[in-house]
Amino acid sequence: MTLTAYNHVPIPAFMYGTAWKKAATAQMMQLAVATGFTAIDTANQLIHYEEALVGEALRALEHKGVKRDALFLQTKFTSVDGQGNQTPYDPSADLTTQVRQSFDSSLSHLGTDYVDSYVLHAPFQRRGLGAADWEVWAAMEGLCQSGKAKMIGVSNVTAGQLVQLCEQTNVKPMVVQNRCYAALGWDKEVRETCQTHGIIYQGFSLLTANRGVLADSAIRTIAGRLGAAPAQIVFRFAMQIGMLPLTGTTSQQHMKEDLQAEQLALSSQEIERIEKIAR
Numbered sequence: 001m002t003l004t005a006y007n008h009v010p011i012p013a014f015m016y017g018t019a020w021k022k023a024a025t026a027q028m029m030q031l032a033v034a035t036g037f038t039a040i041d042t043a044n045q046l047i048h049y050e051e052a053l054v055g056e057a058l059r060a061l062e063h064k065g066v067k068r069d070a071l072f073l074q075t076k077f078t079s080v081d082g083q084g085n086q087t088p089y090d091p092s093a094d095l096t097t098q099v100r101q102s103f104d105s106s107l108s109h110l111g112t113d114y115v116d117s118y119v120l121h122a123p124f125q126r127r128g129l130g131a132a133d134w135e136v137w138a139a140m141e142g143l144c145q146s147g148k149a150k151m152i153g154v155s156n157v158t159a160g161q162l163v164q165l166c167e168q169t170n171v172k173p174m175v176v177q178n179r180c181y182a183a184l185g186w187d188k189e190v191r192e193t194c195q196t197h198g199i200i201y202q203g204f205s206l207l208t209a210n211r212g213v214l215a216d217s218a219i220r221t222i223a224g225r226l227g228a229a230p231a232q233i234v235f236r237f238a239m240q241i242g243m244l245p246l247t248g249t250t251s252q253q254h255m256k257e258d259l260q261a262e263q264l265a266l267s268s269q270e271i272e273r274i275e276k277i278a279r
């Protein structure tokens with residue numbers, strides 16, 4: 001199954017995240033692809049991701065006959081504040097140069113000449129957008145217009161910031177990637193803004209940010225009816241309300257279960273019940 005943003009580029013309906021896998025990144029990613037994932041998320045940010053090992057996995061997969069264009073690759077530009085000691089660009093350069101250098105470094109890590117999606121890891125400020133955000137976004141728009149990034153997007157964004165981006169830029173984001181809390185109506189405000197503008201909403205930490213939800217009696221009852229695990233119900237719920245979920249599981253059994261969530265069907269009453277869980 002695929003989703004399409006307003007620019008009509010297809011994106012697989014479930015994404016495998018490579019954060020925190022460290023030295024196991026290449027092995028985990030190959031396992032995820034062998035299990036059925038075709039969309040991979042990474043970032044050029046060494047404190048949480050090993051983008052070069054994603055590239056190593058891509059080379060190994062290519063040897064096994066999995067072509068680059070059979071996979072959807074998403075990576076991110078992370079500002080100096082979100083980097084550790086090793087910044088993959090000149091931190092003293094202007095922001096336009098930082099984006100260009102970080103993007104070139106991503107292409108080199110990944111051994112490719114384009115990415116399917118390029119995401120601003122986070123705006124520079126918590127509320128509203130400032131000059132730094134506009135400069136970085138303009139550089140990202142350039143990458144999109146050149147065809148080297150098929151889509152551009154933004155992560156860790158508020159609904160207000162997203163509205164500003166949509167209304168005041170030449171190229172609106174095609175994807176948003178946010179931590180999704182049930183307690184915030186499953187990020188309702190941001191999801192609604194995405195829907196208005198034809199943007200794909202990617203949700204992360206669906207399980208880890210909502211541990212209480214997994215134990216909720218409503219989830220357990222639905223899981224019982226379908227003979228499924230609570231985690232699968234959360235992923236299926238996310239898909240049925242139009243979200244693209246991410247999983248970062250390290251277990252092949254969980255990879256299989258997470259993908260199998262696509263086959264489940266929740267009733268509209270069950271969806272309404274889960275929407276109301278606020279833990």
Ligand SMILES: NC(=O)c1ccc[n+]([C@@H]2O[C@H](COP(=O)([O-])OP(=O)(O)OC[C@H]3O[C@@H](n4cnc5c(N)ncnc54)[C@H](OP(=O)(O)O)[C@@H]3O)[C@@H](O)[C@H]2O)c1
Pocket residue numbers: 016017018019020041042121155156177203204205206207208229231232246247248249250251253254255257258
């Ligand atoms: N943009 C950002 O700022 C940002 C921030 C955080 C994450 N992300 C992206 O989102 C990806 C996913 O991150 P995440 O926070 O959602 O997940 P995560 O923390 O990587 O892991 C998901 C957790 O859920 C468990 N799990 C997965 N499937 C399960 C199942 N079927 N049954 C039981 N447990 C299951 C995993 O345990 P097992 O390993 O034992 O299965 C793991 O503990 C990251 O890798 C990264 O790519 C982006």
